[in-house]
Every structure is written in C-alpha cells, then in structure tokens.
Amino acid sequence: MLNIRGFARDGIATTSLAIGVLFGTAGLPHILMRFLTVRDERAARLSVFYATCLIGLFFIMLLPIGFGSISLLRDASRHLAPDGSVLGGTNMVAIHLAEIVGGSALMGFVTAVAFATILAVVCGLLIAGASAATNDLIAGLRGRPLDERSKLITVRFTAAILGVIAVVLAIAFEGQNVAYLIAMATSIAASANFPLLILAIYWPRLSTAGALAGGAFGLLSSVTLTVMGPTVWTKVLGLGLAPFPYDSPAILTVPAAFLVCFVVSILKRPVMDLASVDLVN
Template sequence: MSAALLFFLPLVVLTLAICHLAARRSQSAGDFFSAGNRIGPWQNALALAGDYLSAAAFLGAAGLYFAAGYDSLVYAVGTLAGWPLLMLLLAGKLRQLGCFTVSDVLAQRFASRRLRALSATSSLLVTLFYLIVQMVGAGKLIELLFGLPYLAAVALVALLMVGYVAIGGMLATTWVQMIKAVLLLLCGAMLAWGVLAQFGFSAPALFDAATRLRGDAILLPGAALSDPVEVLSLGLGLTLGLLGLPHVLMRFLTVPDARAARRSAAIATLLVGGFFCLNILIGYGAIALLPAHPAFFDAGGKLLGGGNMAALHLAGLLGGAPLAGLVAAVAFATILAVVSGLTLAGAAAISHDLWAGLHSRTVSAAEKKAVSRYAALALGLLAVLLSTLFQQQNIAFVMGLAFAIAASANFPVLLLALYWRGLTEQGALACAASGILASGVLIVLGPAVWVAVLGFDRPLFPWASPALFAVPLAFAAGVLGSQRRALFRKVKPQ
C-alpha cells in the first residue's frame, strides 16, 4: 500500500496540474472539444494509444489470458484488425469535415434534429458501456490495494474523472493520455522482460512451462469460443467496433489536417500492436509463475482481487512492492485517462449534440462548456451505479459488448454517410435506430445480461456478441430506408 501511494500521489498531482494549465488555454468551444486542432501526429498517436489501451487492454487482457489462455489473443487480434480500417476509411474523412462529434458528421448531410438526437443517444450508449469497463477495473484495483469498499473506490475514480474533464477539456485529456501511454508501454516492457528473464529469455520455454501446468488447452480456443458463430460475431464486433467508438473518433478532430489524422492512426496502430505483443508474454507469464505462490490466492483458490488483478500480482512476484506499486499506479492512470476521454465524448454528445443541436436558439460556447460539466457529473454518477452490476464480469469481455454496440449503432450509419450519396435522412434514421435496438436487445437477452446480471438460467439469445446479426441489419435498414420511395413509387398511367 505504501509503495503504491508513492506512485499514486505524484500521478494525481501531475494530472491535476495539467488540467489547470489546459484550462487556462481552453478559451473557446473548439479548444474545449477538439484542442483547437493543434495536436501533432505523434502527439495524437500517443493520445490515441493512451485512449485505447484501457483497463480492458491491460488488466482485463492479462486476466483473460490467466483464465482462458488463447481466448484473450482473439480479443487482441480482433481489435487490432480495426486500426488499418480506421486509418483507411475514417481518419482523413473525419478531419476534412472539421466536426466536433460523430453527430456532426451526419449533420453535414442532413439537417435533422431527430437524426442528431439518435446519433447522440448511440454515442452515449457506447460511452456508458465502455465506462463500465473502466470503472470495474478501477474499483477492483483500489479495493485490492487500499481496502476501500468497491462503491467508494469507483466513486473516487468518478470524482477525479469529472474533475479532469470539467476543468481541462480535450487539451488536458490529450496530455494525460500521452503521458499514460508512455508509462503503460514502459510498464508492459518491464513486465514482459521480467517474465522472459525467468525462462532464460526463451519464449518457447515460457509456453512449455504454461502448458505443463494447464495443458495444451491454453494454446487453443476455449469453450467460450468453441461456437463458430460466436467467434465470427465477436471478431466482427471487435474489428468494426473500433470504427464506432466516439472517444477514439473524436481524436481525429484534434489534428491540423487529414494527412496528420492518417499518420497518427498509422503510428497508433504500431504502438497498440506492440503492446498487445507484450501482453502475450505477461498473460502466459502469469499462468506459468503465479500458481506456485499461494499468497496470491484466497482460501478458495481464486486470485486475490479477482482475475483482473493477474498483472498486478505478477508485478509483485517479479519486482516486489515497488514494481507492484508502479504497475498499480500506471493502471490507475490508464483508467483515469480513458475515462476522461470517454466522459468528454459523452459530455460532448449531451452539450454539443443534444443541448445545442436541438435548441432553436444559438447556444454560446460558455453555455456549451457549462452543460458539458454538468453532463460529466451525471455520466460519472450513472457509470458508478452501472458498474456495480458488472463488477464480477471480466472487463475484457464487457469491452467486447461495448464494441458490439459501437459496430452496430455507430459504424454503419457513419460509413454510409461518408461514402454513399444515395443515403437519405430516412435511411440514416432507420440504420441508426436498427443498430441501437438490435444490439441493445440482443445483449440484454444474451448470456452477459440475461444470465450473469439478471440471474435467469438460460439466455433467450444464445450468443454473447450480437454484431453478426445487428451490423447487417443496420446496413440493410439504411439501404432499404433510403430506397423506400423508389420501391413503393406508383407507376404513372400512360
């Protein structure tokens, strides 16, 4: 605990100082929501990596490796596959339009308040699911380190994240994410180095040790991925979900031009891919090394703090309290940086898209910023309440649900709006509404909510990820909704 505090306190003080400096430079709405379009490609790439490498990508991925082995690699490959598509399809296009939010992209084509409201609703839904992931990781981390009750731990995180967003806006969020990305990559490299050192810097020796303890099954898909439909649906959701995450898409609005947006996406792809490679060594290192140390397990044989704490326990094994404290502090900073980006995206959807976009009068920049601060507070409170329902779930798994919603609700209508001239307002409304309803209903009826949260014996929808069904439905609704008049046009009499 004392070692963790030595790293926790300086990081919190540093980020608060960054927020104060950023607040002095964020005078306009453009400064607050998009950092005045002054962020360079390398800076934005680091911020993108920091925004994306969340509690799920670090704590959750290592925990999933420890629990299921190969299954965690599927999540990594699926999400990484979306980055080249993001660079090719969306990065440059989004920057050329010069918007603040995803809803602005649709507003460029359709002056529809209904469509803006629907798009903002889908962005809020994705943001809330992703916030749950971060809150669960933060709550379990603080609960394990400092003995705070889970609810008090997530409330502390919510208080800090609301403060960061309300004070500093996008500029502060960018700086915090850049620093966090560097620290997270360094911690990942230290843990991977420490694991390899235990096996003579031989990766095959590491995997041999892991299979001796758990069998060859940890190198093969587990029971959760034995169904081809589940695997295909999960992969589709993870790949396309990245292209619908509001807090990631907002980052391309902070750079000076489209070329800088594409460059930042390319660099971020390399950074994220490198970290995922380190995660393989960390995850299998936890499998091979932790079981020999009963101090990391409770009387029932379960990992202290839950499976999401595997990386933290591995750090304690490899480097003692100092390394465990550093990893814990960086994981906490990781969560704060990501929730700040998420909260800003959600607050922008409320203040810029709903409050200002639906008003008949012109809303001033000061009023937008004030509404954003209240929205950040409301999102923080709601995320705390929802995270208590999912606190026993693996956060990498819950992240997959957030990606499925983003892939179904945001990506189809965004792609059609940018690339298909035949899209009409009715088609866009049908596309967005179908994606939101299909993904939301199927997730509630699936095992993640119907069984794990609501406590029923069997799910009404058998697959955890709905993307394979919801994404095609959204595209079909968009096309059919746009062609409705042509399909039902009456033939004029000769």
C-alpha cells in the same frame, strides 16, 4: 485440462467476439474524437496512425500476458485462493503476473499505468458524451446552436449525469471480468458507429435518414441483445436462463446495421427535380 475459453464458448461466440473487438475499436467515441480535434487533415492522419499503432500494440500484448498468466499463475500458490481462484478476482491477473516477473517495482508500474489508462479513457468518454449531447442532440432538438453560457451549463450537467450512470453500472458489474466489459463496449460501438463510419467514407449514397436509422438500429439491437445475453441476464440481473445465447451480439447486429443504412438510404434518397434538368434530345 485448464479451460481458457471464457465467454467465447464456441465458434460462433468467438467469431462474434472478434467482430465486435475488431470493428468496435474504430467506433469508440474517444477514437472517433481524433477526427474532430485536430488542426487539419495531416494532423488527423498522424493522430489516427499513432492511435492505431498503440491499439495494435495493446492487442499484441494480450498474447504474452494471457498465456504468461496461465503458465505462471496457476502454480503460484501465494497468488491463489484456497479454491484455486486468483486473489482479488480475474481482473488482478496482470498485476499478479507483473509481481512474479518483475517484483514490486514492475507491479507498481503496471498498477500506475492501469490507473492512468482507466482515468484517460473515462475522461475521453465523458468529454465525447457531453460534447455529443450538447452539440448534436440538444442543439439538434432546438434547431439552432446553443450560446456559450448555455453550452457550458449543458456540458457540465451532461457530464454529471453520465458520471452517475457510469458509477451505477460499475457497481452492478463489479464482479465481472473487465475483458467482458471491453467486449461489450466494442460490440455496441461496432454495431452503432462502425457501419456509419465506413459507409460515410466509401458509399456516397448514404443519406442522413439512412445513417440515423442504421445507427439507432445498431445501438438498440446491440444493447438489447447484450442485456439478454448470459452475463447480464443471468449473472448480473439474476433472471435465470438467458434468452440470447451469446454475450457479444456483433455477428448479428453489425451486418443488420449495415443493411438498415443501405435500405433506408435507397428508399429515402432525394427525388430528382426533372424540371431543373436540361434534357437533350
């Protein structure tokens, strides 16, 4: 019987993967940018609406593409290696499926769309990372905004550093399924960004200290547990049996990040100045 479970090996792993993909999409930097690069609230709502529709369409397409690949590729010998694996690796499944269904024309179209999508996502992440480092991290450490010339230099330098890091990580994860890389990114985003986004919208008592503590805890815990998971610890680093049994830690790190935001916000809330309050007898 064909095993299609991948790295979702049991109920807990599947639930953790679903939490990361579901909530992490809203926390991805190039999605959050849609709130900050628009003219007004109406444009923001339209931007988020279109993004949500496109993201939903993408996830719906996973069903026919996934099961179509299982049905058509397993008997297509010219797309399979002698050992039964897919030629070019599992990341080439959609390309092979496109050729089977629509010939060279559809395969070329899907390849072009995949390349354009990858380029757009990489550009969006570089812009988001460079902007955050310039306007938030460096300006926050300095205590004042950067001038235009310093901002431009910082953006270019940060983008170059992020590009080098991305290339190094791409080489290290070259043989991994792109589905795992997406799950890894969404799991980290769900842990670090999603709790802050939801609490900032729906819980007025969220404090700056709570947001910083929760975001930092979610980021560090999700990255640490991801590295300690089977794919990175065993397959990429080759360190033997993984200390953490699941590739996606979202089932633990997302609730923990919410809890840290809540507890720190309650403990660090501003103390009311009784002298400025009008007491009525």
